[in-house]
Amino acid sequence: MKDSAKHVIPRRLDDPERWLFWTIDEAVVLLGPALLGLAANAFVTGLVIGVGGWLALRRIKRGGGAHAVHFALYWFLPDFALRLAGTPPSHIRLYVG
Numbered sequence: 001m002k003d004s005a006k007h008v009i010p011r012r013l014d015d016p017e018r019w020l021f022w023t024i025d026e027a028v029v030l031l032g033p034a035l036l037g038l039a040a041n042a043f044v045t046g047l048v049i050g051v052g053g054w055l056a057l058r059r060i061k062r063g064g065g066a067h068a069v070h071f072a073l074y075w076f077l078p079d080f081a082l083r084l085a086g087t088p089p090s091h092i093r094l095y096v097g
Helices: 024-039 043-064 068-076
Strands: none
Touching: 024 043, 043 068
16 A cells, blocks of 8 residues: 555645535625525525625735725724734724833
């Protein structure tokens, strides 16, 4: 038996976790409005909104990498929303000292 057959090294360690065909954030954006539309008896409308949000999210992620949405949330949401431990609050623009 070859030595390489005993040890398997994964090819893509940094791939994001997937749920069916989508990453977790894409699945939430796609299926969230669809399920809310199903609950409100407007499934087709929710599905159209979900597909539109999914396409917009994919375009945003393609342009700036997988963390572009996270960076945008840091700048546009209040400080308590993300609870990032190692970063300063985004509303402070000038540091003295």
